[in-house]
Amino acid sequence: MRGDLVAVGLALLLVAAAFAVGCYLNRPGSGVVLWAKAAPLYGGWQEHTGPGTVPAILLAAAVVGYGPALAQRLRWRTLLPLGYLAALAWMFSLALIDGWRRGFARRLATPYEYLHEVPRITDISEMLREFADRIVAHPQAWTTHVAGHPPGATLVFVWLDRLGLSGSTWAAVVCVLAGALVAVAVPVTLWALGRADAARASLPFVVLFPGAVWMAVSADGLFAGVTAMGVALLACAVRWFGEGRRVAVAAALGAGVVLGFGIFLSYGLLLLGTVALAVVLAGRSGRAFGLAVAGALAVVAVFAVAGFWWLDGYENVVRRYYQGVGGERPYAYWVWANLACLVLAAGPAVVAGVRRLRGWGAVTALTGAALLAILVADLSGLSKAEVERIWLPFTVWLLPATALLPAGSRRWWLAGQAVTALAVNHLVLTIW
Numbered sequence: 001m002r003g004d005l006v007a008v009g010l011a012l013l014l015v016a017a018a019f020a021v022g023c024y025l026n027r028p029g030s031g032v033v034l035w036a037k038a039a040p041l042y043g044g045w046q047e048h049t050g051p052g053t054v055p056a057i058l059l060a061a062a063v064v065g066y067g068p069a070l071a072q073r074l075r076w077r078t079l080l081p082l083g084y085l086a087a088l089a090w091m092f093s094l095a096l097i098d099g100w101r102r103g104f105a106r107r108l109a110t111p112y113e114y115l116h117e118v119p120r121i122t123d124i125s126e127m128l129r130e131f132a133d134r135i136v137a138h139p140q141a142w143t144t145h146v147a148g149h150p151p152g153a154t155l156v157f158v159w160l161d162r163l164g165l166s167g168s169t170w171a172a173v174v175c176v177l178a179g180a181l182v183a184v185a186v187p188v189t190l191w192a193l194g195r196a197d198a199a200r201a202s203l204p205f206v207v208l209f210p211g212a213v214w215m216a217v218s219a220d221g222l223f224a225g226v227t228a229m230g231v232a233l234l235a236c237a238v239r240w241f242g243e244g245r246r247v248a249v250a251a252a253l254g255a256g257v258v259l260g261f262g263i264f265l266s267y268g269l270l271l272l273g274t275v276a277l278a279v280v281l282a283g284r285s286g287r288a289f290g291l292a293v294a295g296a297l298a299v300v301a302v303f304a305v306a307g308f309w310w311l312d313g314y315e316n317v318v319r320r321y322y323q324g325v326g327g328e329r330p331y332a333y334w335v336w337a338n339l340a341c342l343v344l345a346a347g348p349a350v351v352a353g354v355r356r357l358r359g360w361g362a363v364t365a366l367t368g369a370a371l372l373a374i375l376v377a378d379l380s381g382l383s384k385a386e387v388e389r390i391w392l393p394f395t396v397w398l399l400p401a402t403a404l405l406p407a408g409s410r411r412w413w414l415a416g417q418a419v420t421a422l423a424v425n426h427l428v429l430t431i432w
Contacts, residue, residue, distance in 0.1 A: 001409065004352035008416075011343045011351045018340035021333065033328040035385065040337035041344070042386045043430040050103065052096025053426070059089055060208060060418035067204030068410045076191075079203065080184050086207045087183035091176050091216035097425045107217040108175070109168035112144040114157045114219065118166075121158050127151065129307030135316035137323045145219070147320050150313050151303070152264030153219055172217040179221030182396045183207055185228035190400055192235035193282050193362035198403035204414055205402040210421040211345040214389040218432060223265045224392040227272055230258030231397075234276055234292055238283030252288040256295020263296075264303060267314050268383070268390065271373035275397050278369035282362045318382065326384060334384035341388040342374065346398050347420050349413035353401030363400045370397035389432055 022039025025032040037044040063086060071079065095103040108115055121127050131151045134142050141147055146154050157171055165174070183206045187199035215221030234255035240248035259276055262269045280289040300310060321327070343351060354371070357364050373394045377383045383390060405413055424430075 003355060007355040008348045008351050015340045015343050018337040025333065032330060035325040035329055038428045040340045041388060041428050042432060043428045046429040047427055049426060050097040050099045052093040056093035056097060056422060059093055063204055063208050064411050064414045064418060067414060071200045071203045083183045083203050083207055084180055088180040090207060091180060091212045094213050094421060094425050095216040104172050104217055105169045108171045114145055114154050115168055115171055116143045117146050117154060118157050118161050131308050132312040132316055135313060136319050148317060149266050150264040151308055152261055175219060175222040176216050178225035179215040181225035182228045185232035186396060186399055188232040189235040190362055192239040195362045198363050198400060201403040202400050205349055205417060206399050208414055208417045209399065210347040210417055211392050211395050213421050213425050214430065215392060218389055220389045220392045224396050227259060227262040227269060227393050228396055230255050230262060231275055231279060233258060234288060235279050237288040238280060238285040241285045241287055249291060252291035253295040256292035257299055260296030260299030267317060268377055269393055271376055272393055274369040274373045275366060278365040282365040321382060329384040331381050331384060335378060338378050338383060338387045342391060344420060344424055345388040345395050347417040349402045349405060349417050350398045352413065353404045356404040357401060363403055366397050367401045370394045386432060
């Protein structure tokens with residue numbers, strides 16, 4: 001336990017240093033541009049409460065008080081839906097701390113978001129053919145979030161619009177519903193890899209994930225939920241191949257399609273391949289791996305035939321990145337301050353859990369793969385700031401490490417997770 005507290009103490013020192021240096025660099029006349037008023041977090045300092053304050057506190061207290069016991073006692077068919085609903089309520093409550101309009105209904109209505117371009121897209125085929133050419137900044141370039149991501153992200157909101165679910169409120173609803181799927185995907189993955197005990201132990205921590213502050217409401221929350229389900233489906237395929245079930249083939253192909261579509265939601269999600277590879281290595285299933293790769297390549301082929309080549313988009317988005325604030329933010333600060341953002345999004349329980357990683361197994365494989373993806377993203381220089389949101393699809397795969405915490409201390413660590421989320425949400429007005 002002492003080692004856990006030391007690890008968390010060091011992580012908090014990192015966070016404090018990032019805030020202190022960020023404050024110093026943000027002073028007038030410093031000559032340094034961080035583009036983050038509450039650096040290292042992207043947002044501004046503003047103490048506030050909202051209609052979500054009391055529900056968030058009550059829900060956190062309920063999960064801390066009853067979550068660990070229920071996670072051990074309830075049947076899976078009851079536990080998973082309950083976990084999903086609890087995560088959904090946690091995300092929604094946190095969003096409402098900023099108010100209904102500012103925190104939820106109008107969160108995705110800014111000129112920089114995907115919805116800004118949706119009314120202008122009348123021909124999807126044409127949009128895909130010209131997508132890469134409109135990434136680099138020029139008068140006809142896409143708006144910030146559209147240009148910074150592959151076309152799959154924009155297509156999600158175009159399809160919602162075509163289904164009659166138009167506007168920022170419906171977009172927010174879908175992002176939150178998808179993001180909460182993490183509460184199902186992470187425990188299912190652990191169960192499929194033979195660690196049902198770890199699945200039950202970590203589920204309350206997945207529910208009270210501090211990163212929910214940024215999952216609700218952001219497209220990155222949607223990305224995290226969708227790709228997490230892809231990883232869970234791959235883990236199920238691995239298990240079912242081992243049991244000789246025919247459905248394993250469809251599951252592996254489906255997982256590949258979902259994860260393949262994931263790299264068309266965000267370029268950085270190519271790094272989630274480390275987590276997928278960890279799943280097949282932990283489950284020792286070459287067949288699942290091969291079929292998943294085939295499914296992913298099929299998605300790449302569909303987009304290529306439609307007119308968008310992923311590598312062209314990636315090359316142009318790197319150019320666009322350095323044309324904007326990405327080129328001005330100092331790497332020397334963000335390369336380590338990013339990790340302070342990660343600590344706040346993951347929470348102290350994850351820090352303590354990561355310290356306890358030993359040997360080889362499902363928990364170590366998933367957590368280690370996520371850490372590797374984060375390290376590569378950080379060192380690339382293409383993740384300077386906003387990583388508390390951008391890295392959500394990786395950060396959720398650090399949560400299995402919480403299963404390593406002693407059973408008797410889990411309520412205290414859950415309380416630490418809740419306090420982290422509530423403090424950030426009430427002190428910082430997050431934006432993106």
